[in-house]
Amino acid sequence: MKISWKNRKKFVKPTPIQMDSKKMIHVENLFDSGLLPMLITPRIPDVDLTEWISNQRDFIEKKLSQHGGILFRGFNIQTQKQFQELTKEYIKVPMKYKEGATPRSKVTENTYTSTEFPSDQHIALHNELSYVTTWPQKICFCSIAPAKTGGETPIADVRRVYHRIDKDLREKFAAKGWMLVRNYGDGFGLKWQDVFHTENPKKVEQYCKENEIEFEWKDESHLKTKQVRKAVRKHPDTGEWLWFNHIAFWHESSLDPKVRDMLTESLGIENLPYNTYYGDGSPINYDDAEHIRKAYDQETISFEWKKGDVLLLDNMLVAHGRNPFEGERKTVVSMGEPYTPENL
Incomplete structure (x- = not known):
């Protein structure tokens, strides 16, 4: 006896399609001239970056040690809340700013605006909080609103x-x-x-x-x-x-x-x-x-921010700065995974 699809579908549950997480993304160097930063983009629409990162920590750690920085582009991170959820998943032990030197605003518990220095000023490259006794090993930026012109976050591998x-x-x-x-x-x-x-x-x-x-x-x-x-x-x-x-x-x-x-x-x-x-x-x-x-200067590279870009850096391997800009620029930052050396 044949059973109609109308009756069959009551008993048939759809099987979710499983896809290898690494096949969901494309990995390449942003620049032909060097390793920094590694660029990760989605191969398919609507990849949830927060979920993807939660399943790929070992892969990210390995690539971060090699390249020093990873640029995630095209994952539709549009809001501060989305960025906070992302960093909460990856940066397990967040840090607050202490002994700060430049003005910035606290957006959420562990998310801040990038340095609120006048837009015509250049901020030289530095490793965040290198002068304190405990500094962050990871720092993560997200471009919520790129500047009209300028406003790049130049970076340099301090090994080099x-x-x-x-x-x-x-x-x-x-x-x-x-x-x-x-x-x-x-x-x-x-x-x-x-x-x-x-x-x-x-x-x-x-x-x-x-x-x-x-x-x-x-x-x-x-x-x-x-x-x-x-x-x-x-x-x-x-x-x-x-x-x-x-x-x-x-x-x-x-x-x-x-x-x-x-x-x-x-x-x-x-x-x-x-x-x-x-x-x-x-x-x-x-x-x-x-x-x-x-x-x-000889090791500095920069790229134009695109809305939703997320830049993850090993704060000990890579220094960062800020170029002057025109127009509205909104970049948020989170940091964590504290490290205290045996000898200061």
Whole structure:
């Protein structure tokens, strides 16, 4: 006896089509000239990037160690909420900003705007929070609204930057480390209350003691801090040597000459908002700082953001910055997987 389809379908359950996760995406280098960043795009419509990532952590970790950065493009990440769900899935231990140096807004619990610096300003390349005692191993960006022009996030592999630094200079920094000096209270840069997230000087002092930071209250509103950190480090997973610091980023020679002259005249060189030295406190000459900047420049690549792009970086392997831009630009960022070295 034949049974009609109308009756049969009551008992027949559709079988979902299974597809190999790796066959759902296409992998290539964004640029022919190098490995950074690796580009991942969907082969089929409506691939859920959050779900895909949850099933491919080992694959992503392997590729991230090799390339340093992965650009996910075409996955229809359109909102801050979607980005938050994505990073919540991948970055299992999120981190908040501490000892911050530039203004940014908190979007959600673990998502922030990228640095809210004036749009005509260039932000030099740096590894996020290289000067703290515990920094994020992963940092992830999403372009919610690309700028009309400019606004790229330039990146550089600091394994390669390390090898571009003159050997003698590199060894000098390896032996001495580097020192960051910050001065708060003169109206330039963030206030100490914003950096340390407290109005209580005693809590600032406790934080400094716990994080190997020297501090000096010049008066009740003016604070000077000094911290010495290693200039070169080995990656905890790959064992590769890295140029991992903010030495050139905050060196006085990186300031616009007119701004530097104005600040030096009004505050004195010892009271600049930021400055860097060798770890023993001796000055870094301008030629050496320029040599370091050129090493970054030689390894810097950038690409035009597209709406919904997600850029995942190993924060120890890859430095990032920001180019000037025109028009509205909205880029959000999340970071995590804290790492604390045995020796600072």
